[in-house]
Amino acid sequence: MASAVSDVSITETKMAETEKKKVIKPLKNFPMEEYINSGHRACQGCAEVLAVRHVLKAIGPDVVMAMATGCMEIISSPYPYTSWTVPWIHIAFENAAAVASGIEAGLKALKRKKRIPDKEITILAMGGDGGTTDIGFQALSGMMERGHKIIYVCVDNEAYMNTGIQRSSSTPFGATTTTSPAGRVAPAGQMTWKKDMVAIAAAHGIPYTATACPTFYNDLQKKILKAKEVDGPSYIHILSVCPTGWRVPLHKAIEYGQLAVDTGVFPLYEVENGVWKLNRKPKELKPVVEYFKGQGRYRHLDDTLTAEIQDKITARWNRLVKMCEADKED
């Protein structure tokens, strides 16, 4: 699969034989090419690596990817092996957006000076929720503000999974992690509400930002294709069910993704040039308890806490619907 070259940190990859096939629009023709090979070390049933797979399928082979430290980096690149059949670099935890900024700037200069062929290359940066919403927040903000043409994808499994399920600012209220355990003083476990990253990205005035979930892979791929087309930064926030960290059965990741969307816990929407749009609007939201059921991280929640969460989720959903309706009328 891979062979070592002079430098220990570089692993050379043979191009997938599927190289350079045109990426076809999703829905009708699902891209068959794989850009992250099987044989990686993700846990069984991991929907985070599934998200990565769909993102890359949508972009196709002409991509350069910068990845933050985290599960997806560790499972894919134990030297001298690599799962990646696209050019890939990992530098550190908090700087995928900055590394990608450098790649974009470098390739741009080299193309302008005609030192490399003028080929369209998509620059992709990717980090977990920790690497994005916490420690990498500043680098991401800088990348968006400076206007680099980069797709930034956050694969959000709602905690620092790589280091053993610690809370992040993307961990939802009520979920337990090893650093937000439920107890007498903190009955909910995580006592803070999930950071609203898409709103923050939209506030940067970038041309495209959206939420996605690999359960809805057509929607996900469509959004990546949209992001690829815009002239500037884009930010895609992908809910990625982690059976290990959420303590759910291994075969349930897809189902929980569906429930997260259909309960309004994780709505699918996009903000294109400042216009908000819901991408999936269930006739009626399912109650959040249906989503909580069977998740070990929510097992401690009593009726009062559940009701509190339900109220907040409903209110947030209503506000989102209103914003999208208003933009539709404009």
Place this chain on the structure above:
Amino acid sequence: MGQKVGIEVSIAAADAVGLCDVDVVAAYPITPQTHVVEHLAELCASGHLDAEFVPVESEHSAMSVCCGSAAAGARTFTATSAQGLALMAEIVYIASSMRLPMVMFLANRALSAPLSIWNDHSDTMMVRDCGWVQVFCQNGQEVYDSIFHAFKVSEDKRVSLPVMINVDGFALTHVIEPIEFWTKEMVKQYLPPFQPIHTLHPDKVVTMGAFGMPEIYTEAKKALDVALWNSGPVVVEAWNEMAKLTGRQYLPVEKYRTEEAETLILAMGSICETASLAVDEMRESGRKIGMINLRLWRPLPTEELIKALAGARDVIVLDRALTPGGANSPLTSEIRTLMYAEPNRPNIYCMVAGLGGRDVTPNDIKVMVDTALADKHTGHYIYGVRG
């Protein structure tokens, strides 16, 4: 031959970067580095330099952008000082271990606290073991010449390592000196285009920055150590080539009036100019004293250093950084370790001076020499403490 002009050293250095036709500059402002970056921004904005100027939101991102751009195969430059270097330190280590060529202009400044914008070497000593090629400059011409040299060494396939140019803040960065400029033709002759070994490009897929299990980590670190040692001859070769072009010969270890010297002062950076004045005065009064200017800090020119020091009776090291609670200060520790096994090793004394911009005059240096020779202290001696 180029033209000689009176110019601020920082501006000249930025002009040199421009002459190198750099592709990407990423930096965050911090005194006393600012003039370098401001001038580069100007060159880009006015179209005199065709480069991407990335005005990052922190030094951590500056170094991260540099890693990305170097990995993409672009000629890459950054500049910083003290707190900025501290913030980027995590990535500084990664840049060398991943063998990413780039050049950093480090305007040496004291580390906080207390906050000080003034010069010493505590910033660079903090990242002493980062695996970069590290050089020190004595004067403005040397700073200017070092830019071309640094790119040449860094991008040489036998090296492929980042290079750090240490330039004393204010003492060098902000002074106006007569500097002989290079012409475009000279640069073209001296500095070949950057041809990286591996780049991030879909046409040839590589994975960079894989993680190392215990069975490979030691080998990776050994590889870096070997690479850095092997860069030594290339550093010298590039200086020799420059001498042919400019007539200015730089050496890793420079000697000043060392003939028959019993006492040697050893230092790095701009303090060497001051020390040479002190040597002149002491020589005039009949004392057998000389000076060693250590220009190449990493890789340490061990043989040249041993040869330069072995004949002396006493060596006084002017250390511009402190190792609190340690056996000795960084430069002295290094010199002592190096000389330990030498049969006729000199006495080696440590004088810590010029911290946080404290002025060091030729007279101070004379006093330090006399103090060391009389006092014969084994630990470090912090010179000039008041009260």
